[in-house]
Structures are given as C-alpha cells and as structure tokens.
Amino acid sequence: MQQIIVLGAGYGGLMTALQLEEKVRNLKDVNIILVDRNDFHQYIHLSYEIVTGVKKADDITIPMKELLEKRKIQFLQATVEGIDLVHKTVKISGGDLWYTKLVIALGSEPTFFNIKGAENAYCVCSVESAVKIKNKLKELGGPEQNVKVIVGGGGFTGVELAGEIADEMKCCVTIIEGSNMLLPTWGIPEFSSKVTEVLEEMGAKIELNKRVAEIKSDTVVLNDGAQMDCSIFIWTGGVQASRVVFESGLKTGKGKRAVINEYCEALDFPGVYVVGDCALVVDPETKEIMPQCIEIALQQADSVSKSLIADLTDGKREVFIPKFSGLILAVGERYGIGKVAGVKVEGKLALMVKKVIHLHYVYKIAGITEALECGMLKS
Numbered sequence: 001m002q003q004i005i006v007l008g009a010g011y012g013g014l015m016t017a018l019q020l021e022e023k024v025r026n027l028k029d030v031n032i033i034l035v036d037r038n039d040f041h042q043y044i045h046l047s048y049e050i051v052t053g054v055k056k057a058d059d060i061t062i063p064m065k066e067l068l069e070k071r072k073i074q075f076l077q078a079t080v081e082g083i084d085l086v087h088k089t090v091k092i093s094g095g096d097l098w099y100t101k102l103v104i105a106l107g108s109e110p111t112f113f114n115i116k117g118a119e120n121a122y123c124v125c126s127v128e129s130a131v132k133i134k135n136k137l138k139e140l141g142g143p144e145q146n147v148k149v150i151v152g153g154g155g156f157t158g159v160e161l162a163g164e165i166a167d168e169m170k171c172c173v174t175i176i177e178g179s180n181m182l183l184p185t186w187g188i189p190e191f192s193s194k195v196t197e198v199l200e201e202m203g204a205k206i207e208l209n210k211r212v213a214e215i216k217s218d219t220v221v222l223n224d225g226a227q228m229d230c231s232i233f234i235w236t237g238g239v240q241a242s243r244v245v246f247e248s249g250l251k252t253g254k255g256k257r258a259v260i261n262e263y264c265e266a267l268d269f270p271g272v273y274v275v276g277d278c279a280l281v282v283d284p285e286t287k288e289i290m291p292q293c294i295e296i297a298l299q300q301a302d303s304v305s306k307s308l309i310a311d312l313t314d315g316k317r318e319v320f321i322p323k324f325s326g327l328i329l330a331v332g333e334r335y336g337i338g339k340v341a342g343v344k345v346e347g348k349l350a351l352m353v354k355k356v357i358h359l360h361y362v363y364k365i366a367g368i369t370e371a372l373e374c375g376m377l378k379s
C-alpha cells in the first residue's frame with residue numbers, strides 16, 4: 001500500500017494532489033491524503049483586495065468539497081504540527097499519519113527579524129489575516145478620523161497593499177522600506193521609480209533607508225530613533241518558510257526554505273518532495289534563486305506529480321527546470337506595471353493582464369466553469 005500525503009492545499013499542494021490523482025486513479029493500493037488547516041483553497045495573492053472591501057472572502061476562496069468532488073483524494077482539515085522524517089510520520093492536530101511518500105507545500109509565514117513588539121503588527125498572509133485588517137480599518141474609521149496606516153516593507157506585498165489602501169480608502173499611508181528604493185528585489189529601478197511616483201500621487205508617503213525597530217500599539221519606532229504615530233501597523237517586510245519545514249530537520253537555505261535536488265526532493269530524504277514557497281528553487285543554469293510565486297509553485301506541482309507516478313511505476317523521473325516569465329504588480333485599482341515573457345506592460349493594460357493570469361490560475365485549479373464565473377462575476 002502506498003500512502004502519499006500532501007501537506008498544504010495552496011497552489012503547490014493542491015495542484016500536486018489533483019494532477020497526481022488524475023494519473024493514479026486506476027492504480028490499486030494508492031491512497032492520497034491532502035491536509036490543510038482550512039477547508040478551502042485561497043487565491044492568496046488577491047488577499048490585499050479584501051482589506052479595502054473590493055473583494056469579499058468568498059470571492060477569493062473555493063471550498064475543498066467542491067474542488068475534490070469525484071476525486072479519489074481524502075481531505076483532512078487539520079493543522080500540521082511536525083514531521084518525523086525518520087519514522088515517516090506527520091503529526092497533525094488530532095493524531096499521526098504515516099506515509100510512504102510526502103509532499104510538503106505549507107507555504108511561508110511572516111518573519112520579524114527580532115523587531116520588538118511584533119505582536120502589535122497585522123500581516124496580510126492569508127484571507128483570515130486580510131479580514132482582520134479590514135475589520136480593524138473599519139473600526140478605526142477613515143481619513144476624517146485621521147487614521148494613519150504604516151506598512152513595514154516596500155516589497156511586492158507592501159506596495160500592493162499600500163496602493164490599495166491609499167487608492168480606495170484615501171487614508172494616510174506610509175511605507176517604511178529599509179533599502180534605497182521600493183521593490184528592491186525586483187531589480188528593475190525604472191519600475192521602482194514609476195511605482196514610487198504613482199503611490200505619491202495617490203497620497204502615500206515613502207520612507208526609504210529606514211528600518212522598523214519597535215512596534216507599539218499606537219507608535220512605530222525607527223532605527224534612527226524617530227517615532228511615528230500609527231493607528232495600524234501592517235508588516236510585509238519578510239517571510240520565511242513554514243516553521244514545520246525548518247523545525248523538521250530538513251536542510252534549509254535562504255528564507256529557511258528547504259534545499260531540494262533536481263527532482264524537488266528534500267536533500268537526504270528520498271520520497272520527500274518540497275513544493276512552492278517553502279522550497280528553495282534554484283535555476284540550474286544561472287544558479288539564481290527563483291522568486292516565491294504561483295507560476296513556480298504550479299510548475300513544481302506538475303513536475304512532482306510526474307515524479308511520484310514514476311516512483312510508483314518504476315518509471316524514469318524528469319529533471320525539474322523552473323521557468324519564470326514575470327510578475328505584474330497592481331498599485332490600487334487603476335495602475336499596474338510588470339513584465340510578462342520579457343515584455344513590459346503598464347497602466348490599465350497591466351491590470352487586465354494580471355486579471356487574465358488570475359483566471360488562468362482559477363482554470364487550472366477549479367476548471368473552466370469556475371474561471372468563467374470568476375471572470376464575469378468576481379474579478
């Protein structure tokens with residue numbers, strides 16, 4: 001009996017399970033178990049739109065029951081607490097599960113780099129956390145109440161969030177960024193300057209070369225000692241792999257992500273695959289670390305599902321080669337910028353392309369009906 005456990009029903013885990021099931025449906029003695037703390041899949045990259053009420057939680061989640069209808073996948077709603085790689089068991093809330101093959105796709109979680117008062121920070125890392133920010137903003141009021149929003153971190157998530165709040169709620173939003181430009185890891189200074197200009201036109205303030213030292217309930221202290229009044233502080237300045245990954249004893253690298261081989265297997269643990277944001281994916285040619293994004297998670301899911309079939313049927317596995325075609329950033333509801341397959345897109349066109357890419361993900365995850373419905377009603 002082969003028992004394949006997939007941890008996490010985000011982009012990486014869910015797609016691995018779905019693609020695997022299609023291929024092993026007719027094989028006897030193969031059991032697929034998918035575990036997630038939520039009984040829904042979330043289109044997590046749209047969670048910043050929940051914050052301002054542009055989207056509702058229902059618009060960006062889809063029940064597992066619907067997704068797994070007629071599938072030979074057992075779904076367990078439980079929290080993964082740990083993995084015993086030696087005894088091949090997973091500890092979940094409510095008991096232990098044994099496996100013959102394991103896929104770890106638990107995504108990432110915020111990291112605060114020992115900033116004091118982290119418990120006072122909000123994060124936008126899931127639908128639930130976005131709803132918490134929305135409720136807090138509602139309670140605080142708006143510009144008339146002099147609400148001051150501070151976003152810690154001027155990367156992709158921080159910029160999308162700040163843009164959305166500045167555009168939709170007209171509140172005073174300040175981004176604190178440690179480096180000398182917004183979006184430093186994107187590595188395209190032209191885009192950083194343009195985004196800075198657009199955000200400032202929307203009324204947002206940008207503090208570069210500054211770091212957050214302490215977060216208090218109504219103040220943020222910077223590394224130069226300056227204090228800023230703050231109604232709500234939202235941290236987007238750093239993520240690391242799910243703690244289950246680095247606490248399990250797997251070899252990890254940048255961002256505590258699991259080091260993987262050319263088949264996406266964890267080093268020293270054959271049959272344990274790591275997919276999505278918690279894997280350290282490296283381009284085999286350039287040796288560059290690939291960004292944590294949906295495109296790479298889906299490519300890994302495709303490759304790992306094929307490798308699992310090869311494992312089950314004594315076939316030959318294919319080497320995984322990541323291909324990153326680009327990202328599009330939304331700054332509020334009217335401006336976007338990015339590159340797709342090397343081509344620059346900007347303005348409303350960029351937002352339309354972003355929407356089409358999202359519909360493509362919905363189609364891959366949930367099928368054509370959901371994608372059409374989403375295109376017409378929800379996006």
Ligand SMILES: Cc1cc2nc3c(=O)[nH]c(=O)nc-3n(C[C@H](O)[C@H](O)[C@H](O)COP(=O)(O)OP(=O)(O)OC[C@H]3O[C@@H](n4cnc5c(N)ncnc54)[C@H](O)[C@@H]3O)c2cc1C
Nearest residue numbers: 008010011012036037045079080106107276277292293294
């Ligand atoms: C605000 C925001 C905006 C983004 N924008 C973009 C974008 O525009 N384009 C893009 O390509 N990428 C974007 N990303 C990144 C993208 O969402 C991730 O790269 C992608 O979701 C990674 O997929 P994953 O399967 O690794 O993790 P996830 O999709 O995060 O899935 C992880 C799953 O594991 C579950 N889980 C985690 N821990 C546990 C546990 N202990 N027990 C049980 N279940 C658990 C979670 O509930 C979740 O379902 C964005 C991310 C955020 C937060």
